[in-house]
Amino acid sequence: MRADRLLSLLLLLQSRGRMTAPELAAELEVSVRTVYRDVEALGASGVPVCADRGPAGGYRLMDGYRTRLTGLTDAEAGSLFLAGAPGPARDLGLDAVLATARLKLEAALPAARADRARLVQDRFHLDAPAWFRDADPVPLLAAAARAVWERRVVRAEYRRWSGEVRRRELHPLGIVLKGGIWYLVAAADGSPRTYRVSRFLGVEETGEAFERPPGFDLAAHWEASSRRLAAALHQDTARLRISPRARRLLPMQFGAPGAKALEGAGPPDGEGWVEVALPVESRAVAVGDLLRLGAEAEVLGPPELRAAVAEAVGELAELYGGGGPAAVPDGAKNTVI
Numbered sequence: 001m002r003a004d005r006l007l008s009l010l011l012l013l014q015s016r017g018r019m020t021a022p023e024l025a026a027e028l029e030v031s032v033r034t035v036y037r038d039v040e041a042l043g044a045s046g047v048p049v050c051a052d053r054g055p056a057g058g059y060r061l062m063d064g065y066r067t068r069l070t071g072l073t074d075a076e077a078g079s080l081f082l083a084g085a086p087g088p089a090r091d092l093g094l095d096a097v098l099a100t101a102r103l104k105l106e107a108a109l110p111a112a113r114a115d116r117a118r119l120v121q122d123r124f125h126l127d128a129p130a131w132f133r134d135a136d137p138v139p140l141l142a143a144a145a146r147a148v149w150e151r152r153v154v155r156a157e158y159r160r161w162s163g164e165v166r167r168r169e170l171h172p173l174g175i176v177l178k179g180g181i182w183y184l185v186a187a188a189d190g191s192p193r194t195y196r197v198s199r200f201l202g203v204e205e206t207g208e209a210f211e212r213p214p215g216f217d218l219a220a221h222w223e224a225s226s227r228r229l230a231a232a233l234h235q236d237t238a239r240l241r242i243s244p245r246a247r248r249l250l251p252m253q254f255g256a257p258g259a260k261a262l263e264g265a266g267p268p269d270g271e272g273w274v275e276v277a278l279p280v281e282s283r284a285v286a287v288g289d290l291l292r293l294g295a296e297a298e299v300l301g302p303p304e305l306r307a308a309v310a311e312a313v314g315e316l317a318e319l320y321g322g323g324g325p326a327a328v329p330d331g332a333k334n335t336v337i
Helices: 002-016 021-028 032-044 074-082 086-091 095-108 111-123 141-150 218-233 244-263 283-291 303-322
Strands: 049-052 058-061 152-159 165-178 181-188 191-196 200-209 236-242 274-280 297-301
Touching: 002 021, 002 032, 002 058, 021 032, 021 058, 032 049, 141 152, 141 165, 141 181, 141 200, 165 191, 165 218, 181 218, 191 218, 236 244, 236 283, 244 274, 274 283, 283 303, 297 303
Parallel strands: none
Antiparallel strands: 049 058, 152 165, 152 200, 165 181, 181 191, 236 274, 236 297
16 A cells, blocks of 8 residues: 555656645645655655755655656556546545546646646536435445456345345446446346346355457447336326426426426416426326426326326325324424424
């Protein structure tokens, strides 16, 4: 670990010029005292590190000195595809490797281009998870990713959405991050399937290697699989009459299908309400989704869906209005919320 840190310190000085001990400590995530010791170690090994005193001082390399240790390892080269996604890189256990790769790139670039690269890093950031939703715990993500990199067969224990636990042998083909959720694409019984990584209960390498299917394209497979899933989920189309406020809510609550439904909306009536056709999932799921719009939407059809929503609304009315106001604890009557 110290050898990696010394290399990182050397590359920082080469790519960024003069840096203070606190700046180096922050970059390397160590104490200032550790930086002092590491600088001494570099000097003892023959690296010409100069210490400038004063308010504008700091450590720098002797003018004209450059190291040739900027070649990327296989792991560092591969990690560069996650250069804009520090969170996913950390989840995959590649954050340290990625940091070293970036430093090597900075050190290899001319000064002007290195400054430009840092400017882009300072002004653009990717945050993959969705708002207001905690990320899935994925303790087995690194094990699954390692099997993908090394083409290793694994014995996996997996809990399906129904709660049933399955055990099977998988050939891991790729990792996908979608909306903050990690998925493993793996061949089982000869055909690629998709598994949510957070549902793995165990991933054990068998020691056996496998050959990837010729011509397998992870991105193309995921796109085709997503289209099939969307077609399977959207089993019906709801005809809705929605208010002006619901027109703003539809894209936020239903995503692309909601936005597309608005594009085909009919003309507004005298109160600004419009009719739209919205693809929905099974009736039970659709009822819950449509109730999120509250009184801002009326289901016009199909008749079975309208009846199901009306029944759910009736049950809610009975729950909240049939038995009178809920009892309020004495200590909570004067509480300001």
